[in-house]
Amino acid sequence: MTDLRDDRDSWSSENCSVARAMDIVGSRSTVLILREALLGTRRFDDFVRRVGVGEPAMAARLKEMVAAELLERIPYREPGQRTRHEYQLTRKGRELLPVITALRNWGDTWAANDTGPSVIATHHDCGEPIRAVLRCAAGHDITDGDVDIIPGPGLVRRD
Amino acid sequence: MTDLRDDRDSWSSENCSVARAMDIVGSRSTVLILREALLGTRRFDDFVRRVGVGEPAMAARLKEMVAAELLERIPYREPGQRTRHEYQLTRKGRELLPVITALRNWGDTWAANDTGPSVIATHHDCGEPIRAVLRCAAGHDITDGDVDIIPGPGLVRRD
DNA sequence: GCGCTGACTTCAGCAAACGCAAGTCAGACC
DNA sequence: GGTCTGACTTGCGTTTGCTGAAGTCAGCGC
Numbered sequence: 001m002t003d004l005r006d007d008r009d010s011w012s013s014e015n016c017s018v019a020r021a022m023d024i025v026g027s028r029s030t031v032l033i034l035r036e037a038l039l040g041t042r043r044f045d046d047f048v049r050r051v052g053v054g055e056p057a058m059a060a061r062l063k064e065m066v067a068a069e070l071l072e073r074i075p076y077r078e079p080g081q082r083t084r085h086e087y088q089l090t091r092k093g094r095e096l097l098p099v100i101t102a103l104r105n106w107g108d109t110w111a112a113n114d115t116g117p118s119v120i121a122t123h124h125d126c127g128e129p130i131r132a133v134l135r136c137a138a139g140h141d142i143t144d145g146d147v148d149i150i151p152g153p154g155l156v157r158r159d
Numbered sequence: 160m161t162d163l164r165d166d167r168d169s170w171s172s173e174n175c176s177v178a179r180a181m182d183i184v185g186s187r188s189t190v191l192i193l194r195e196a197l198l199g200t201r202r203f204d205d206f207v208r209r210v211g212v213g214e215p216a217m218a219a220r221l222k223e224m225v226a227a228e229l230l231e232r233i234p235y236r237e238p239g240q241r242t243r244h245e246y247q248l249t250r251k252g253r254e255l256l257p258v259i260t261a262l263r264n265w266g267d268t269w270a271a272n273d274t275g276p277s278v279i280a281t282h283h284d285c286g287e288p289i290r291a292v293l294r295c296a297a298g299h300d301i302t303d304g305d306v307d308i309i310p311g312p313g314l315v316r317r318d
Numbered sequence: 319g320c321g322c323t324g325a326c327t328t329c330a331g332c333a334a335a336c337g338c339a340a341g342t343c344a345g346a347c348c
Numbered sequence: 349g350g351t352c353t354g355a356c357t358t359g360c361g362t363t364t365g366c367t368g369a370a371g372t373c374a375g376c377g378c
Contacts, residue, residue, distance in 0.1 A: 013195070013209055019191060020272075023270075028182070031177065050171075054337050056357075059356055060336095082344075082345045085355085094303060099265060107175075107177055110254065118311050118313045120311045122307045131294060136288065140282055146283045148280070154277045202325090213368070215366080241376050
């Protein structure tokens with residue numbers, strides 16, 4: 001038996017990727033900004049309007065997200081306009097798409113309202129809806145009880 | 160062109176599954192409680208110790224999560240002990256596993272520390288590590304740019 | 319019926335987050 | 349040189365979340 005759940009008290013969760021991820025993307029407004037950014041929003045006032053938070057909160061969040069390297073602040077210039085800055089997703093930010101998709105899937109199923117989902121993500125090539133699913137490196141689909149939890153290199157054992 | 164991103168101002172995000180999901184599971188402690196519950200923790204004081212929040216905060220969170228039907232409060236009895244209650248994941252709670260897994264994958268890649276991940280989820284049958292991946296209903300793997308966003312039944316159009 | 323223990327609750331008190339309203343600032347256009 | 353606009357910043361009052369310490373409560377064993 002290598003499953004760590006069988007002896008949960010022999011190790012601690014102090015070095016936990018889930019916790020560290022939540023420290024970065026753990027707030028509601030950060031996730032909604034990511035949702036908008038993945039939908040193509042780039043400009044400050046569009047974020048304010050579409051996410052529905054006030055300007056001060058948005059300015060603070062965007063600054064945090066640039067510091068966390070989820071977004072990049074890039075100058076651009078529309079003809080006849082002065083230079084402005086837009087916020088573009090970095091690779092680090094774009095790779096949160098599975099998280100947002102998994103959240104959207106779950107919300108569609110378990111927190112739906114009467115009308116059904118407002119938007120559906122589909123595969124560009126075939127038009128079928130996209131879901132976040134669990135799969136192992138050998139290609140098997142994972143269902144609920146198929147998961148083992150084994151030690152990684154960074155595991156902190158308790159004495 | 161049906162992609163909604165091309166005309167982002169013609170519809171609003173007021174009916175959004177991501178936002179509704181975040182209203183339920185959007186706080187750091189809720190996610191960490193889910194992490195622990197998925198690792199098998201069930202008792203109040205174990206949650207307090209393993210998640211690392213105080214008793215009052217934990218009591219409040221667990222109550223919220225029971226009200227949100229992520230957890231069920233179930234009486235049990237160990238021999239020689241009085242009746243107690245434990246918190247078990249409901250189906251609604253268990254189905255957040257892809258969200259937690261996607262967060263863990265992302266954290267392992269983008270918010271890792273020097274030591275590497277502390278735990279690894281593996282497939283019970285074959286031992287290979289598990290990841291949350293995007294796939295369409297026709298079975299195609301989705302990479303970054305393959306996503307279209309199309310209207311769902313609950314879309315709120317702007318006039 | 320007394321003590322013990324696990325599972326909470328109650329009571330300050332602090333700190334971060336947010337909304338609203340108003341102010342600032344830079345640069346293109348006139 | 350003045351105006352206008354998008355992109356913020358500042359100030360303030362409120363809400364929310366959390367911590368620590370102390371108190372409560374329900375049984376089982378004795």
